[in-house]
Amino acid sequence: MGQRPSEEPLSMKFWKASQDWVAHDSAARLMEELKTSTLSQMMIKLGDMPVSKAEMIAKASDEYREYITLMTANRTDANNAKVKMEYCRMKHSEEMSKEANNRAENKL
Numbered sequence: 001m002g003q004r005p006s007e008e009p010l011s012m013k014f015w016k017a018s019q020d021w022v023a024h025d026s027a028a029r030l031m032e033e034l035k036t037s038t039l040s041q042m043m044i045k046l047g048d049m050p051v052s053k054a055e056m057i058a059k060a061s062d063e064y065r066e067y068i069t070l071m072t073a074n075r076t077d078a079n080n081a082k083v084k085m086e087y088c089r090m091k092h093s094e095e096m097s098k099e100a101n102n103r104a105e106n107k108l
Helices: 010-045 051-059 062-107
Strands: none
Touching: 010 051, 010 062
8 A cells, every 4th residue: 555645734835825826916916007007108109199099099909908808817816826825724724623623522
Protein backbone atom coordinates (compact mmCIF):
# COMPACT_ATOMS: atom_id res chain seq x y z
CA MET A 1 0.00 0.00 0.00
CA GLY A 2 1.43 3.40 -1.01
CA GLN A 3 1.79 6.35 1.28
CA ARG A 4 -0.72 9.18 1.12
CA PRO A 5 0.93 12.35 -0.06
CA SER A 6 1.18 14.88 2.73
CA GLU A 7 -1.57 17.46 2.51
CA GLU A 8 -0.50 21.08 2.35
CA PRO A 9 -1.35 22.94 5.58
CA LEU A 10 -4.46 25.06 5.40
CA SER A 11 -2.45 28.11 6.42
CA MET A 12 -0.26 27.69 3.32
CA LYS A 13 -3.32 27.26 1.11
CA PHE A 14 -4.77 30.45 2.58
CA TRP A 15 -1.51 32.33 2.06
CA LYS A 16 -1.29 31.23 -1.59
CA ALA A 17 -4.94 32.09 -2.17
CA SER A 18 -4.49 35.51 -0.57
CA GLN A 19 -1.42 36.25 -2.71
CA ASP A 20 -3.38 35.24 -5.80
CA TRP A 21 -6.22 37.56 -4.77
CA VAL A 22 -3.83 40.46 -4.16
CA ALA A 23 -2.29 40.07 -7.62
CA HIS A 24 -5.64 39.85 -9.40
CA ASP A 25 -7.13 42.68 -7.37
CA SER A 26 -4.14 44.87 -8.18
CA ALA A 27 -4.55 44.27 -11.92
CA ALA A 28 -8.28 44.98 -11.75
CA ARG A 29 -7.88 48.15 -9.68
CA LEU A 30 -5.18 49.48 -11.99
CA MET A 31 -7.40 49.10 -15.04
CA GLU A 32 -10.34 50.64 -13.20
CA GLU A 33 -8.21 53.62 -12.15
CA LEU A 34 -6.85 54.08 -15.69
CA LYS A 35 -10.22 53.82 -17.42
CA THR A 36 -10.76 57.59 -17.67
CA SER A 37 -7.23 58.40 -18.79
CA THR A 38 -7.34 55.57 -21.34
CA LEU A 39 -10.56 56.99 -22.77
CA SER A 40 -9.01 60.47 -22.83
CA GLN A 41 -5.98 59.18 -24.73
CA MET A 42 -8.25 57.53 -27.29
CA MET A 43 -10.17 60.78 -27.69
CA ILE A 44 -6.98 62.81 -28.17
CA LYS A 45 -5.85 60.43 -30.94
CA LEU A 46 -9.02 61.32 -32.87
CA GLY A 47 -7.82 64.89 -33.31
CA ASP A 48 -9.63 68.19 -33.13
CA MET A 49 -13.37 67.61 -32.72
CA PRO A 50 -16.03 68.27 -30.11
CA VAL A 51 -15.45 66.31 -26.91
CA SER A 52 -18.89 64.68 -27.00
CA LYS A 53 -18.28 63.35 -30.52
CA ALA A 54 -14.76 62.14 -29.67
CA GLU A 55 -16.10 60.39 -26.57
CA MET A 56 -18.86 58.69 -28.55
CA ILE A 57 -16.42 57.47 -31.22
CA ALA A 58 -13.84 56.33 -28.65
CA LYS A 59 -16.42 54.45 -26.56
CA ALA A 60 -17.75 52.75 -29.69
CA SER A 61 -14.28 51.56 -30.72
CA ASP A 62 -13.06 47.98 -30.60
CA GLU A 63 -10.05 49.20 -28.60
CA TYR A 64 -12.27 50.57 -25.82
CA ARG A 65 -14.52 47.50 -25.89
CA GLU A 66 -11.43 45.29 -25.49
CA TYR A 67 -10.19 47.46 -22.61
CA ILE A 68 -13.53 47.22 -20.79
CA THR A 69 -13.71 43.47 -21.47
CA LEU A 70 -10.23 42.93 -20.04
CA MET A 71 -10.96 45.21 -17.07
CA THR A 72 -14.09 43.21 -16.30
CA ALA A 73 -12.26 39.89 -16.70
CA ASN A 74 -9.59 41.11 -14.27
CA ARG A 75 -12.25 42.02 -11.70
CA THR A 76 -13.88 38.59 -12.19
CA ASP A 77 -10.50 36.88 -11.66
CA ALA A 78 -9.98 38.93 -8.50
CA ASN A 79 -13.43 38.01 -7.21
CA ASN A 80 -12.82 34.31 -7.92
CA ALA A 81 -9.47 34.48 -6.13
CA LYS A 82 -11.15 36.15 -3.14
CA VAL A 83 -13.77 33.39 -3.03
CA LYS A 84 -10.97 30.78 -2.90
CA MET A 85 -9.32 32.70 -0.08
CA GLU A 86 -12.61 32.92 1.84
CA TYR A 87 -13.15 29.18 1.24
CA CYS A 88 -9.85 28.51 3.03
CA ARG A 89 -10.96 30.74 5.91
CA MET A 90 -14.30 28.91 6.11
CA LYS A 91 -12.61 25.51 5.95
CA HIS A 92 -10.36 26.50 8.85
CA SER A 93 -13.36 27.63 10.87
CA GLU A 94 -15.15 24.34 10.17
CA GLU A 95 -12.10 22.34 11.23
CA MET A 96 -11.74 24.34 14.46
CA SER A 97 -15.42 23.78 15.24
CA LYS A 98 -15.13 20.06 14.49
CA GLU A 99 -12.10 19.76 16.77
CA ALA A 100 -13.93 21.60 19.55
CA ASN A 101 -16.92 19.29 19.18
CA ASN A 102 -14.63 16.24 19.29
CA ARG A 103 -12.96 17.52 22.48
CA ALA A 104 -16.37 18.12 24.07
CA GLU A 105 -17.58 14.63 23.13
CA ASN A 106 -14.40 13.04 24.49
CA LYS A 107 -14.98 14.75 27.87
CA LEU A 108 -18.37 13.04 28.21
